[in-house]
Amino acid sequence: MGNSIFEFGEKMGYDSPWNDWLPSTEGNQIVAKVVSVQVEKTILQTNAYAPPTKDTETHFRVPITINVQITGRASRVMLSIDGQTGYASQKSSDPGILYKNFIVSIPKSFARVEMKNSKDFEIKVSITDYTTKSVSDTRFVKVVINSDGSSTTSGMQTEKEKELNCTYSIKNDFLVGDNVTISRTGNKVKTRGILQKPVKAIILHRTVGSSIAGAISHSIGTHFYVEGGRKGVDGEIFQAMSLKNSSSHILNVDNRISHLDVKTENAIGIEVVGLAYYKKNGKMYKNFGDQSEITELPPLTKAYVDKNGRENYWDALTKAQIKSITCLVKLLMKEFSIPSDMILTHEEIQIKTSGEGQAVKDAIFSYIIGDK
Amino acid sequence: MKNSTFYIALFILIGINLGCNNQKNLPLEKLEVISKDSLQLNLSEFNLDSLQDFNVFFNTRELSGLNKYVDSNIGVTILYSIGVYPSYTRLDSFEADKNFYLDKNIPFWIVDDFTANIKQRPQLSDLQTSDELIFECEEVFQYGNFIDNGPNKNIMSSSIKQLLEISDYEDYSQDYIDILKRDLVLFQQLESKQLRIVQTWKESETGLNKIAAYHFVINHGKLCLILIDFQTFNCSV
Numbered sequence: 001m002g003n004s005i006f007e008f009g010e011k012m013g014y015d016s017p018w019n020d021w022l023p024s025t026e027g028n029q030i031v032a033k034v035v036s037v038q039v040e041k042t043i044l045q046t047n048a049y050a051p052p053t054k055d056t057e058t059h060f061r062v063p064i065t066i067n068v069q070i071t072g073r074a075s076r077v078m079l080s081i082d083g084q085t086g087y088a089s090q091k092s093s094d095p096g097i098l099y100k101n102f103i104v105s106i107p108k109s110f111a112r113v114e115m116k117n118s119k120d121f122e123i124k125v126s127i128t129d130y131t132t133k134s135v136s137d138t139r140f141v142k143v144v145i146n147s148d149g150s151s152t153t154s155g156m157q158t159e160k161e162k163e164l165n166c167t168y169s170i171k172n173d174f175l176v177g178d179n180v181t182i183s184r185t186g187n188k189v190k191t192r193g194i195l196q197k198p199v200k201a202i203i204l205h206r207t208v209g210s211s212i213a214g215a216i217s218h219s220i221g222t223h224f225y226v227e228g229g230r231k232g233v234d235g236e237i238f239q240a241m242s243l244k245n246s247s248s249h250i251l252n253v254d255n256r257i258s259h260l261d262v263k264t265e266n267a268i269g270i271e272v273v274g275l276a277y278y279k280k281n282g283k284m285y286k287n288f289g290d291q292s293e294i295t296e297l298p299p300l301t302k303a304y305v306d307k308n309g310r311e312n313y314w315d316a317l318t319k320a321q322i323k324s325i326t327c328l329v330k331l332l333m334k335e336f337s338i339p340s341d342m343i344l345t346h347e348e349i350q351i352k353t354s355g356e357g358q359a360v361k362d363a364i365f366s367y368i369i370g371d372k
Numbered sequence: 373m374k375n376s377t378f379y380i381a382l383f384i385l386i387g388i389n390l391g392c393n394n395q396k397n398l399p400l401e402k403l404e405v406i407s408k409d410s411l412q413l414n415l416s417e418f419n420l421d422s423l424q425d426f427n428v429f430f431n432t433r434e435l436s437g438l439n440k441y442v443d444s445n446i447g448v449t450i451l452y453s454i455g456v457y458p459s460y461t462r463l464d465s466f467e468a469d470k471n472f473y474l475d476k477n478i479p480f481w482i483v484d485d486f487t488a489n490i491k492q493r494p495q496l497s498d499l500q501t502s503d504e505l506i507f508e509c510e511e512v513f514q515y516g517n518f519i520d521n522g523p524n525k526n527i528m529s530s531s532i533k534q535l536l537e538i539s540d541y542e543d544y545s546q547d548y549i550d551i552l553k554r555d556l557v558l559f560q561q562l563e564s565k566q567l568r569i570v571q572t573w574k575e576s577e578t579g580l581n582k583i584a585a586y587h588f589v590i591n592h593g594k595l596c597l598i599l600i601d602f603q604t605f606n607c608s609v
Contacts, residue, residue: 205609208455214541218534219456221609231541248607253510253580255481255608264607271456271609278477287454289535290548291477308480350608351481353454 034125034139035067037153066125120144160367166327170335173243175224179324182239186217189240192248196266199336201259202329203250204357205271205346206314208288212238212273221249222269226324228315230273235320237328243268255351262342262349268332272325272360274315276353279303287312287353301362304355314359325360326367333368340369422595423569423588427496439465441597446562446589451528452482452602456609457538458531482602494573509607512572512581520568520585524604527568528559528587531603562589562598 126138140162142154168177175182205222207215211231216238219225223243227236241247249269250262276287277300283293303311317325329343343365345357429437442448447462461476473483494517502518535544536552544552571584587599 206455207457207609209457209538209542211541214538215456218538219609220607248509249609251510251606251608254605269609276454280475285477287477288457288459289542289544290551292545292548306480308474310474310480346608351484352608353479356455 033069033137034127034156035069036065037123037125037139037141037156038065038067068127164323164327164367166323166330168327168331170243170331175237175239175328175331177237177327179233179235180237180239184240186213187240188217188219189222190220190248191241191245192264193246194265195244195246195268196263197336199266199268199332199338201262201267201342201344202332202338203262203267203269203344203346203349204325204360205249205269206276206356206360207271207273208276209273210275212236215271215273216240219271221247221264222271223247224268224270224328226270226272226321226328228273228321229318234318235324237324250346251350256349257351259344259349262344267344268336270325270328270360272317272321274317274359276356277313279311279313284313301355301359304358306354312353312355314355317360317363322363322367326364329364329368340365343368423496423499426595426597435466435468438597441588441595442466443591443594443596443598446558446591446596446598448597449528449599450478450482450602451531451599452479453606453609454479458534458603460528460531494571496569496571499569506570507572507581507583507605509605510581512574512583515572515574518570518572520570524585524601525566525568525587526563527601527604528599529556529563532556532559562587565589566598568601 120143122140122142124138124140127136128134138159139156140159141156143151144154145151168175168180170176207219207225209215210228212225212227213232215225223239223241225238225240227233227238246265246267247269248264249271250264250267252263252265275298277284277294278287279285284295284297285291285293299316300313301316303313305311332338333340333343343361345361346352347354347356347358425437426441428434429441442463442465444464447464448466449460449462451458451460453459461478463476467473470483474480496517499517499519501521502514503521504514505522506512506514506518506520532552532555536549536556539549539552567588569586569588571582573582574580575582583605585601585604586597587601589596589598
């Protein structure tokens with residue numbers, strides 16, 4: 001990776017038949033999205049632009065085709081692959097379709113990747129509004145050169161997906177991956193029978209505590225616990241019970257306010273380690289333990305105001321927590337076919353302290369829905 | 373259940389009476405809360421009439437009568453949880469003002485439960501004794517009125533022990549740890565002589581299981597409410 005040179009056809013854009021393209025203006029921002037990146041299967045090994053400088057170097061030249069979907073008025077975008085820039089344009093003379101989506105294909109003759117020695121590499125495709133210079137989309141594509149000289153791509157990742165680099169999987173109803181611990185030692189979590197299928201929802205909770213260790217030794221419910229930054233390993237996921245079984249983390253009847261079909265027997269719970277606070281008369285207090293006033297504030301979420309007007313705050317999630325929870329939620333969504341609108345917060349379905357699960361949902365949801 | 377009508381009247385009427393209710397049929401025992409064997413309670417002589425009065429005060433929202441069951445030295449403790457750990461707040465008396473409880477950081481959903489519409493509770497007659505599991509979470513195994521001798525009778529001291537066990541994790545201040553230790557001694561003394569009364573019933577209107585649990589001791593010959601337990605009903609974390 002990284003030992004590669006990317007190149008655009010030098011006349012791309014300037015040869016466009018639409019030289020009178022209209023610049024995007026405020027309120028008329030172009031939204032562009034990489035639809036696909038296709039790599040030419042034929043690898044031109046000897047026809048690289050830059051000849052090998054050493055006998056041991058082998059240069060490959062891989063033509064690629066990039067399809068970009070552009071939404072907005074007569075559009076022109078800059079396309080870059082690892083910083084090398086070209087242009088893609090689209091315009092219709094028919095005003096009636098100016099606001100429709102366009103697909104622009106950047107032909108392989110205009111975009112090539114030249115690489116040295118590597119058998120696999122990653123390309124980064126970014127689309128930038130030519131006028132505003134705002135980045136509309138960035139995708140990462142992994143390319144593997146096969147032994148027969150052909151090449152294949154392995155899907156596209158958004159920047160957030162690449163940042164997350166989720167590696168979790170589920171085997172025999174248990175989470176597998178780095179930073180995952182499965183143990184019954186000191187675990188008080190009780191099962192409530194078999195996890196009923198279909199699984200209806202993922203419920204986000206907050207421990208109102210500082211550590212997994214404290215929580216699992218006293219909590220009766222939830223399958224998963226995610227460590228915070230105060231104790232233990234930040235972002236560590238602890239699985240308290242098999243996904244074959246249900247746990248006891250929501251009330252099925254009492255104080256329920258929505259989604260009555262979601263029961264503790266058909267929902268998976270995730271407890272996120274973190275403390276709660278509230279503001280009274282301009283001062284901030286702990287909502288746990290001695291409930292004393294705190295003067296040195298940790299990183300906090302925004303205020304979540306309850307129906308009595310009280311401002312509740314929560315520990316802001318750490319980056320490690322956000323990554324772990326997002327990867328876990330995405331995996332569970334895929335494993336159990338749970339749609340994103342069924343990622344629910346504890347307080348959405350049952351009367352609880354405002355912001356308990358919402359602070360978690362707010363932190364992860366853009367990662368959940370942003371990769372479509 | 374948390375929204376049991378059992379608790380509703382607590383928050384309706386204003387009135388403070390620092391004495392506990394006279395327990396006429398029991399020998400008057402002087403209570404020294406912290407001293408060993410200071411509380412005496414002969415269950416066979418327990419006056420059901422007094423409990424019936426207590427029940428009526430709840431049902432009729434008569435806080436002035438209800439506060440007669442609160443000993444100002446012991447107070448009445450509200451046990452609940454907002455996350456995975458128990459929390460508790462001690463009150464000297466009940467008051468009608470909702471903000472009184474919110475100001476003490478009792479969760480609003482519990483306060484809301486107190487102030488919900490009253491539904492008639494069953495009478496506290498035919499008090500049974502049970503060593504069996506009467507309910508768990510929202511599931512009720514037996515309906516009726518019980519002197520609960522099951523594991524939950526020590527719910528308060530076990531909750532305080534939990535809080536002490538996590539004190540290292542939670543970086544509690546020494547002052548708070550000292551308070552927990554003091555309260556642990558207090559409740560261990562109280563629990564050794566207390567009555568845990570559990571009512572379970574099915575509401576006729578909704579068909580829902582309802583649970584109420586409260587703890588009494590006899591102090592100076594008077595029946596005193598010392599604990600309202602929201603913790604053991606709650607399987608929500």
